[in-house]
Amino acid sequence: xxxxxxxxEYPRRRRGMDHDLYPWSNIFDRPxxxxxxxxxxxxxxxxxxxxxxxxxxxxxxxxxxHMQTAFPDYRHFTARDYGSRLGxxxxxxxxxxxxxxxxxxxxxxxxxRYPDLTRQIIEAGHEIIAHSTDMNGTIATGLPEAxxxxxxxxxxxxxxAATGTRPRGWLSIARSQSFDTPRLLxxxxxxxxxxxxNDELPFRLDTAAGPLVNLPLNHELSDRQVxxxxxxxxxxxxxxxRDAADWLLAESATHGGRLLPVHLTPYxxxxxxxxxxxxxxxxxxxSRPEIWFARAADIVxxxxx
Numbered sequence: 173x174x175x176x177x178x179x180x181e182y183p184r185r186r187r188g189m190d191h192d193l194y195p196w197s198n199i200f201d202r203p204x205x206x207x208x209x210x211x212x213x214x215x216x217x218x219x220x221x222x223x224x225x226x227x228x229x230x231x232x233x234x235x236x237x238h239m240q241t242a243f244p245d246y247r248h249f250t251a252r253d254y255g256s257r258l259g260x261x262x263x264x265x266x267x268x269x270x271x272x273x274x275x276x277x278x279x280x281x282x283x284x285r286y287p288d289l290t291r292q293i294i295e296a297g298h299e300i301i302a303h304s305t306d307m308n309g310t311i312a313t314g315l316p317e318a319x320x321x322x323x324x325x326x327x328x329x330x331x332x333a334a335t336g337t338r339p340r341g342w343l344s345i346a347r348s349q350s351f352d353t354p355r356l357l358x359x360x361x362x363x364x365x366x367x368x369x370n371d372e373l374p375f376r377l378d379t380a381a382g383p384l385v386n387l388p389l390n391h392e393l394s395d396r397q398v399x400x401x402x403x404x405x406x407x408x409x410x411x412x413x414r415d416a417a418d419w420l421l422a423e424s425a426t427h428g429g430r431l432l433p434v435h436l437t438p439y440x441x442x443x444x445x446x447x448x449x450x451x452x453x454x455x456x457x458x459s460r461p462e463i464w465f466a467r468a469a470d471i472v473x474x475x476x477x
Contacts, residue, residue, distance in 0.1 A: 189370075193354060193377045204428020205373060205475055211464035212424035213417060214471050215457055217274035217434045218343070218366065218389055219263055221289075223282040224252045224307045232312040235345045236396070237437075252439055256282070259442020260289050264296060266447065270454035272465035277303035277343040277366070280330025290334055299467035301341040301366070302327045313350040320352060324360050341468050343367065347391065355379040364472045366433075372420075373431050374475040385472050387431075394435035399446070406446035410453040421462055431471065 188196020207214050226249050228238045237252065239245035267274055276293050278300050283290045293300060304310070305327050311320055324342070332338040340363040344353065347367040357365055359381035364374070366389040377384045391397050393416065398409045413434060420430035434453075441450050457463050466474070 193379065194375060197375075199372060200427060202373075207429040207464050207466075207474055209464070211429070212462040213421050213430050213432055213460075214464045214466050214474070215272075215417075215432045215434060216387065216389075216466060216468055216471055217267070217272060217436065217454075218301070218468065219260070219274055219276050219436045219438065220303065220343075221256070221260060221276050221278040221282045221286075221293075221438070222252065222303065222307050223279045223285060224249065229308040229310075231310075232315050233310055233346075233348070235307040235310050237400075238307055255437065255439030255442055256286055256289065259438025259440075260286075261292075262442045262447050263436060263438055263450070264292060266451050266454055267298070268296065269451065270458040270465075272454055272458055273297050273299070273467050274465075275299040275301050275341065275468040277301045278331060279303050279306045279309070280327045280334065281306040283331055283334035287334060294335060294337075299341070299469055300331060300335055300337070300339055301343055301468060302331055302339040302362070303343045304345050305330065307345060310345045310348060311350055311353060312348050313352075315350055317352050317356070320350060321356050321359075324356055328360060328362075340364065341366065341387075341472075343389065347389070354384050355381045358382045358384045364468065366468060373429075374472055374477055376477045385475070385477050387433075387468050387472055389433045389435055391435070393433055394437070395440045396435070396437050400437070400440055406441065406449035409441075410449040413453055414456060417457060417460070417463070421460075424462070 184190040226244055228234050239248050276298055309323050342357050342362050342365045344367045349367055354377050358379045364385040364387055366387050368386045369388050369390050371388045374385050374387045398404050417432055420432055424430045
């Protein structure tokens with residue numbers, strides 16, 4: 173018995189990914205992006221402000237960094253709280269010394285619990301991006317659509333109540349989405365997300381609810397990955413970011429504006445034996461006239477997508 177030829181046919185086989193959200197393209201084939209004032213490299217510092225409930229949820233999955241040992245896991249619970257009590261103020265100070273602006277990805281329950289820190293972030297000119305409700309608010313396919321829509325709305329409503337402004341950007345926990353997420357984010361009025369990491373410049377997603385821009389926040393350039401997972405030093409992490417900046421600036425000379433995301437976690441890089449490396453890194457990047465420190469929203473608008 174011969175195999176039916178249709179068995180080998182896959183109707184969505186195409187160049188790139190198997191969906192209709194965007195056409196696949198090579199970054200080197202696109203028209204060059206021009207950043208404001210002739211800057212060649214946009215640096216997007218993103219700082220995660222996360223509230224980890226003492227009792228973790230595994231539905232649909234347990235968030236990275238969550239409680240790990242027998243209940244009550246005070247060791248990890250207090251380590252995460254360290255990030256809010258000490259890490260966020262230190263990172264705010266580092267940004268101020270460098271004259272840099274950043275985007276803070278904030279759980280709505282974090283903003284409710286730390287109104288003074290939330291106010292300091294806003295008063296310093298930084299941007300607040302929605303980062304779910306708390307670190308139990310994870311998303312993956314299998315989560316009912318109504319529940320996901322309610323989770324997004326609760327995050328946006330909570331942050332608007334805490335800050336007076338409704339966020340325009342979204343970062344999913346662990347950058348995890350369901351098949352419905354892009355449409356639901358657009359439906360909720362969000363302008364952009366930072367979840368998809370398959371590029372180094374913003375690109376547009378076309379959903380049934382309207383357009384959504386993705387600003388790639390590369391996990392490989394995060395302190396959680398380099399320091400927390402790979403157990404490398406803060407100095408090594410800072411050097412890798414300098415190396416990335418050097419490479420991207422060299423590319424920008426012939427291919428237009430480039431983007432360097434710097435994703436920081438307060439309970440990791442806010443420690444006293446690591447914050448000096450972040451201080452020095454931000455000062456170094458700020459000293460380069462070709463570099464533009466920018467909030468994610470500013471980068472999205474400047475990309476004119």
